[in-house]
Amino acid sequence: MDKVFSLGGFLGCVCVCVCVCVCVCVYFVKSMSAQIYGAQYQIHTGLQHSIIRPTQPNCLPLDNATLPQKLKEVGYSTHMVGKWHLGFYRKECMPTRRGFDTFFGSLLGSGDYYTHYKCDSPGMCGYDLYENDNAAWDYDNGIYSTQMYTQRVQQILSSHDPTKPIFLYVAYQAVHSPLQAPGRYFEHYRSIININRRRYAAMLSCLDEAIHNVTLALKRYGFYNNSIIIYSSDNGGQPTAGGSNWPLRGSKGTYWEGGIRAVGFVHSPLLKNKGTVCKELVHITDWYPTLISLAEGQIDEDIQLDGYDIWETISEGLRSPRVDILHNIDPIYTKAKNGSWAAGYGIWNTAIQSAIRVQHWKLLTGNPGYSDWVPPQAFSNLGPNRWHNERITLSTGKSIWLFNITADPYERVDLSTRYPGIVKKLLRRLSQFNKTAVPVRYPPKDPRSNPRLNGGVWGPWYKEEHKKKKTNKTKADKKRKKSKARMRKQLTVHSSTKCHPSFCSGQER
Ligand SMILES: *[C@@H]1O[C@H](CO)[C@@H](O)[C@H](O)[C@H]1NC(C)=O
Ligand SMILES: *[C@@H]1O[C@H](CO)[C@@H](O)[C@H](O)[C@H]1NC(C)=O
Ligand SMILES: *[C@@H]1O[C@H](CO)[C@@H](O)[C@H](O)[C@H]1NC(C)=O
Numbered sequence: 390m391d392k393v394f395s396l397g398g399f400l401g402c403v404c405v406c407v408c409v410c411v412c413v414c415v416y417f418v419k420s421m422s423a424q425i426y427g428a429q430y431q432i433h434t435g436l437q438h439s440i441i442r443p444t445q446p447n448c449l450p451l452d453n454a455t456l457p458q459k460l461k462e463v464g465y466s467t468h469m470v471g472k473w474h475l476g477f478y479r480k481e482c483m484p485t486r487r488g489f490d491t492f493f494g495s496l497l498g499s500g501d502y503y504t505h506y507k508c509d510s511p512g513m514c515g516y517d518l519y520e521n522d523n524a525a526w527d528y529d530n531g532i533y534s535t536q537m538y539t540q541r542v543q544q545i546l547s548s549h550d551p552t553k554p555i556f557l558y559v560a561y562q563a564v565h566s567p568l569q570a571p572g573r574y575f576e577h578y579r580s581i582i583n584i585n586r587r588r589y590a591a592m593l594s595c596l597d598e599a600i601h602n603v604t605l606a607l608k609r610y611g612f613y614n615n616s617i618i619i620y621s622s623d624n625g626g627q628p629t630a631g632g633s634n635w636p637l638r639g640s641k642g643t644y645w646e647g648g649i650r651a652v653g654f655v656h657s658p659l660l661k662n663k664g665t666v667c668k669e670l671v672h673i674t675d676w677y678p679t680l681i682s683l684a685e686g687q688i689d690e691d692i693q694l695d696g697y698d699i700w701e702t703i704s705e706g707l708r709s710p711r712v713d714i715l716h717n718i719d720p721i722y723t724k725a726k727n728g729s730w731a732a733g734y735g736i737w738n739t740a741i742q743s744a745i746r747v748q749h750w751k752l753l754t755g756n757p758g759y760s761d762w763v764p765p766q767a768f769s770n771l772g773p774n775r776w777h778n779e780r781i782t783l784s785t786g787k788s789i790w791l792f793n794i795t796a797d798p799y800e801r802v803d804l805s806t807r808y809p810g811i812v813k814k815l816l817r818r819l820s821q822f823n824k825t826a827v828p829v830r831y832p833p834k835d836p837r838s839n840p841r842l843n844g845g846v847w848g849p850w851y852k853e854e855h856k857k858k859k860t861n862k863t864k865a866d867k868k869r870k871k872s873k874a875r876m877r878k879q880l881t882v883h884s885s886t887k888c889h890p891s892f893c894s895g896q897e898r
């Protein structure tokens with residue numbers, strides 16, 4: 390195989406595949422893209438809590454080779470278009486330093502689709518569109534990002550020699566909030582009363598069209614015959630922003646299936662079985678070994694990956710080599726009120742938020758977050774409490790759940806008291822995984838991240854000097870002097886960016 394196209398992004402729930410493809414369910418959790426880049430569970434990168442916030446000095450750890458780095462080793466050109474969101478506080482964290490020859494996109498999530506500005510909080514606002522390592526100011530003239538990114542993909546393909554291998558990672562920001570779409574995509578959705586849902590549908594139509602355009606470009610420029618298109622969502626929908634996971638339980642940001650079971654498809658003339666649905670266990674970490682192996686790259690044998698090569702599962706319908714998935718262990722998330730070691734049979738503290746899947750079984754512990762089943766809001770414009778009549782009260786003091794996910798994907802029948810033996814087995818597995826966890830990296834805000842100190846742009850603010858405070862006195866003194874000089878330089882850049890009220894609304898998690 391010569392070419393790999395990965396259309397990542399922040400899609401809701403679409404499967405536009407028609408014939409030459411396999412539909413797969415892919416499991417994700419927050420911090421998903423970190424898992425693509427290194428085939429490691431979050432507990433192995435320190436990103437097991439929440440997302441990387443704009444003002445945090447944090448990024449995908451630098452000590453492991455990313456997927457594009459591995460593909461470059463075997464001759465691929467690598468290009469990224471769209472949303473990065475894996476940290477940028479140091480230059481070393483930028484996409485161009487993590488394996489991409491070119492980068493056109495945003496460093497953060499949930500910026501404005503037209504202006505490409507992002508406000509993290511009042512007064513913390515900046516431009517967030519990059520061409521490689523520099524702000525792409527030429528594009529702050531209101532081009533809708535789904536169309537703008539598609540044009541860039543067409544441009545990359547038109548100028549690349551189709552006989553040379555290329556890896557293209559396209560992470561559309563659609564269909565994340567803020568809910569924005571060009572007027573003409575609303576045409577078919579006048580009948581949807583709920584305004585958020587209507588906007589979401591319009592955004593998704595535009596995204597479908599984008600994928601169509603990318604596919605046409607692959608054909609037009611001679612790539613299609615020998616390429617693989619992987620299309621995938623990154624996490625479940627957000628019901629308060631037009632999304633729906635119905636009939637699955639929960640929402641984005643939870644470990645209920647509604648938060649982590651995402652749809653995707655693989656489309657390629659190179660697939661052996663086409664037009665099938667794959668029901669095997671597939672996890673986001675699997676793309677790393679799968680794509681490296683398709684590209685005939687090398688994975689060191691002594692490296693412990695959390696992902697599996699699943700190409701034969703997808704292409705030929707073989708059983709997945711995977712029997713379990715650690716959905717996550719988040720030691721920082723709000724503890725379950727009644728959770729305890731006793732409730733976890735002395736094996737596991739059930740106050741801790743975690744979830745694990747082993748074959749048919751799924752176990753959740755801790756505070757599960759939003760736990761309702763939310764039907765689509767297509768027929769109502771009423772407030773959140775009127776969307777549905779099924780509410781789960783979490784005051785029951787429960788801190789452990791067991792489901793046969795194969796039989797009960799909607800997580801309605803908790804079997805934890807019926808099968809204590811299975812519960813213990815899964816708790817032991819969790820405990821084993823926990824022993825391999827690295828400490829959580831979730832540093833406090835750094836005020837130096839303010840785009841005002843960086844020419845009105847979100848971008849690397851951290852200098853190496855700040856990192857080495859604890860060295861020898863004389864050395865440290867010298868370094869402080871240098872860094873002060875640099876701070877002065879930075880501060881002379883204009884600091885005119887004010888947050889326009891309409892940019893200040895988009896929140897994310
Ligand atoms: C990541 O880097 C660490 C430290 O260098 C190493 O021990 C580990 O094996 C690497 N893991 C992967 C998956 O490359
Ligand atoms: C797809 O291509 C058509 C025809 O060039 C264009 O009108 C449309 O805006 C494109 N859509 C997207 C989302 O890029
Ligand atoms: C791709 O395959 C089709 C069908 O076999 C063929 O007609 C076409 O010429 C091929 N294109 C390239 C660029 O190889």
Ligand SMILES: *[C@@H]1O[C@H](CO)[C@@H](O)[C@H](O)[C@H]1NC(C)=O
Pocket residue numbers: 736737738739741820823824826
């Ligand atoms: C997970 O590992 C950490 C660090 O070793 C330990 O402090 C913690 O108690 C473990 N958590 C559980 C629930 O076993």
Ligand SMILES: *[C@@H]1O[C@H](CO)[C@@H](O)[C@H](O)[C@H]1NC(C)=O
Pocket residue numbers: 727729731732785786787
């Ligand atoms: C809270 O946990 C204790 C100990 O596991 C248990 O005895 C008690 O029934 C729990 N409370 C509720 C409301 O479930």
Ligand SMILES: *[C@@H]1O[C@H](CO)[C@@H](O)[C@H](O)[C@H]1NC(C)=O
Pocket residue numbers: 749793795796
């Ligand atoms: C779980 O569900 C699957 C599918 O319905 C079934 O084959 C299996 O026997 C179930 N396991 C148990 C222990 O009930």
Ligand SMILES: *[C@@H]1O[C@H](CO)[C@@H](O)[C@H](O)[C@H]1NC(C)=O
Pocket residue numbers: 860861862
């Ligand atoms: C500080 O620097 C001196 C001289 O360079 C060296 O001998 C000493 O070991 C250093 N101390 C520490 C704590 O690194």
